[in-house]
Amino acid sequence: MKWMIYGAYGYTGELISRHAVAEGHKPVLAGRNGEAVRKLAEELDRDYVVVSLDEPGALEAALADMDLVIHCAGPFEVTAEPMIASCLATKTHYLDITGEISVFEFAHASHKLAESAGVVLCPGVGFDVIPTDCVAAQLKEQLPDAIDLVLGFDSSSRMSRGTARTGMRKLAEGGAVRRGGDVVNVPLAYHTRKIDFGNGEKCAMTIPWGDVATAYYTTSIPNIEVYIPASPRLIKRMKRMNWFRWLFRFKPLRNMLEKNIEQQPAGPDEEEREKAVTYVWGEAKNGKGDSKSLRVKVMNGYKLTSQGAVDVAMHILEQRPAPGYYTPAKLCGSDLIDRYKIE
Template identity: 50%
Template sequence: MKTWMIYGANGYTGELIAREAVKRGLSPVLAGRNADKIRPLAEELSLAFQAFPLNDHAAKQLKDIDLVLHCAGPFDLTSKPMIQACLQAKTHYLDITGEISVFEYTHSQHAQAVEKDIILCSGVGFDVIPTDCTALKLKEALPDAIELSLGFDSDSGVSPGTFKTMIQGIGSTSMHRKDGVLEPVTLGSQHRIIDFGRGSRSAMGIPWGDVSTAYYTTGVPTISTWIPMSKPKIQSARLMKIASPLFASDWVKEMLQKQVEKRVKGPNNEFRANTPAYIWGEARNAEGVLKVARLQTANVYDLTVYGSLDLVRRLLSEQIDGGYYTPAGLFGSSLVEKLPGSGAFEIDTFYPR
């Protein structure tokens, strides 16, 4: 019997995953930095638990663990030490990040993962399973695509962990990939009209993880990522650049994160059940042919629960060569369609006039 761990199980999403795992008859080891926060949930769910910091000794805590599902953000700070611990312990590594820097770092450890024969796969939740699968689906539909645009629309609510990650990114720029190279762009400078699946809306480019992952999944050299945003809010995003030095300061971020801990609880079950997500993607080739894909999925947090547990189950039961993978790179473009609450891809083709 293989043993796996949820690190960060006391967080909003980690707890959702732990509870669903138990419903499915699974017995993860719960873990985190603070024993007092982990113990109550472990005792309630009758699960083993560990408490340890992510430092140079973390690998010792993984010696009997076959796989870690890392749920403790902000991942820009926590993923590197956990990945290094997993490499030392020869333990598969999954996380639920959406941060571009984390995807790039995880990819940079490919050779070490091959040597250790373990899987490294970041983004096994809403960030980025649906859009990663959309990218691959479009690449399959238009093999000579040279440009990808990906995005989503959801009234999903925000968890404390997501809010803290957003705070970490305050004051930063947006990001896209141009001719294979990641490039910063001014937040609010990318705007267009998109129908994500429930009517045409004004949209803005954002630094979503697919500008990293979709490149490794598809090889398409130019990638942008989008969410719906009203024109006044896009204008406000542009103005944020003026105040970005203030918002980027450590003391402002620390103050905001303390407020999150006091005030943000995360969406409840009923809210999540009534707020699906709408996924959109567009591929273009050199001749101007367009393929547009749309898909409806479960709420972003529910999809993270379903997606992460599906990858855990499959990696513990299937033999796959070690290395860095994206979710769609591991299990194909149909991965998202098989998750609870997901529909099937609908693809339209448009030819240049």
Template identity: 55%
Template sequence: MSQQDNPVTQMKWMIYGANGYTGELIAREAVKRGLRPVLAGRSRDRIETLARELGLEARVFGLDDEARLLAQIKGHGLVLHCAGPFSATAAPMMDACLRANAHYLDITGEIAVFEHAQSLQERAQAAGVVICPGVGFDVIPTDCVAAALKRALPDATHLALGFDSRSSFSPGTAKTSIEGMAQGGKIRRDGKIVSVALAYQVRRIDFGDGEKLAMTIPWGDVSTAWHTTGIPNIEVFIPGSAGMIRGARLANFIRPLLGLPFVQRLLKARIGKTVIGPDEEKRADQGTYVWGEARNARGECKVARVHTANVYSLTIYGALTVVDYLLQERPAGGTYTPARLMGVDLVTDLPGSGTLKVE
């Protein structure tokens, strides 16, 4: 049944940042599914060209003018925000959505954005608005793994999560990674997010494709997994060669330089000129292994694994699955993580996902 045929899904909704790599992919898939989002962003040429091609409404505006932003959001029941770096764009869009009574979704993986969203819980409840950042690869699969492990080991005190992906970066993801390197590592310890060195912990992990050397990264689950599970100690890992880990640890010595505004601008400008996201053929050939491990005070341990589609394909499917849910359902307002909003089976319901196994 198409959106036009179903009165429940007549809510007008918007993809902001549809001119970006992932935003455009989501827009194209939405149209294939019979959905009719409004396409919006700051790049007039790219937004209007894509909207004409897809037969959709286009809106062009930035996020720096609060009054104009609110006027553009009003009348929409939902915004899927795809314009990063979310450290700069998420807060004004969340505020506009709350004031316009529009649900807010995004595809961030940034810890600070997740924490800001949690600070808006009371406003979201009062407005009857759902705020759910991280409805892409950041952080649907790891959030569902965390929820499954909490269910399997309710008294867990320590949670480790991770993923093994061969996917190349999109320009937006690469720029966010440059910001993250300047900020250093992050883990959750005794319920608090604390700053640590890059590659703070190193261990060997079988993510699902054989045991590999792995290091900690400041992934979004340092925030979200705690809000999903209440487990107070959380670390997130990715595989890395010995050389990659040495490089990350050496970067700790130049982090103050990486944080300088002109260095950030220089690195991001280079990324904009040189980084191109993976094409459809590469995405189809780049599945991802997702892993998690929970331990309790008695030393009992549970391990979970699930194999998913490529990180960008999963982001497309995940974002539109949550959009479709909010077009048809009316959950209570508040700030959610993906697993809290839609349950632990969200990841396995997505195309390309296998069974989530807990051992």
């Protein structure tokens, strides 16, 4: 089977590429920066393709003999749609590492097209959203009549530049939760509460994490919120930001902030990825007030992404699931998280 990693030379794309080759796989590396992709391909002794998402004809030609692509070039709200369109045209299975709600919603809306094309669409095959998606699925198994689902995670790891850029771009949109089955836009730090994610109780606030979309398609639970730890000071700052977050729609401000982000390290180094763990928590409740909770400790998010993306790719190529849209837990089972647990 022939498969591609697109955006292979980005911070996370390179981690995935290196892990795949270390596991004995032979992906074709691809991206629009010819020098960057050539350099990495030569180091890893892999074939490579230089192609831009802005050239549909060239992209389809590059994907024509590919069985699957792991798409790693964000921001995915911009790049996912053209890649998915080319994958549908060339009958190429599509994976990505997004955490953006709009991308999950778009992929889900493309389910019938994917079925007709014989293609699997499974965005979010990294830390966004494998562990939280699996926790959601396991809670649904424990409490089948749940109507409320709350998920969260606590990580000491620094963000990559790509994640920081995506977060900055999304500030203008505020937060998001799911209510009655629909994604609803809400203010930043919309809800706050104290949560023990697995390493002691902390203040936490809601964030527009990908599970607001995916956990619903995994569990059918209609009300979903996602939390991360946040100091009282940060919570106050985020609430104040609601008054002027519209400013982040202006391109000059975004360009200035992106330049600042580019001055930061690409992401956590190897030592930090090995040391920094992530605590994942979830709680489900039904209409009678019964509840179930679950806590899991997993590896650093970027390390998990490098392994998870390859694991899901191999699952598709080896198991040949029915075509259509999937979440990671729906595709690979809720026990997928077991591969990334830390005792």
